[in-house]
Amino acid sequence: MANIEVWNRIWKDKDGKLVLYQKPNTPIIVWAVSWLLTKVLPYGQWNFAAELIAYGAIFTWAWLELFQGTTYFRRLLGLVVLVAVVLNRLY
Numbered sequence: 001m002a003n004i005e006v007w008n009r010i011w012k013d014k015d016g017k018l019v020l021y022q023k024p025n026t027p028i029i030v031w032a033v034s035w036l037l038t039k040v041l042p043y044g045q046w047n048f049a050a051e052l053i054a055y056g057a058i059f060t061w062a063w064l065e066l067f068q069g070t071t072y073f074r075r076l077l078g079l080v081v082l083v084a085v086v087l088n089r090l091y
Contacts (some may be wrong), residue, residue, distance in 0.1 A: 013070040020073070027061035030054075058085055 013019045024032075034057060037050035062085060065078025 010072040019070050022070075025061070025064075027057045027064065031057035031061065055085065055089065 008016070011018055011020070031054050034050045034054035038047055038054060041047040041050055058081065062078045062082035065074050066082055067075075067078075069075035069078055
């Protein structure tokens, strides 16, 4: 019985609905737009600004998912993305 409870907490929200995908929220939209801008803007101040905004947006999204994600899967996804983003900046 405990295994079913854990399984449900991984994939289902508090209402018992399966949650793998949600509508994109503001940080994801900001990240996508600014990331695309980094690909089309020439290197310089504007590209650096777009890169900084993209980093801040994806960091914010990952942080929010880690601490406010609706399921354990979403929280784990937030942790993985947060670690990947920070490691990508460090190396």
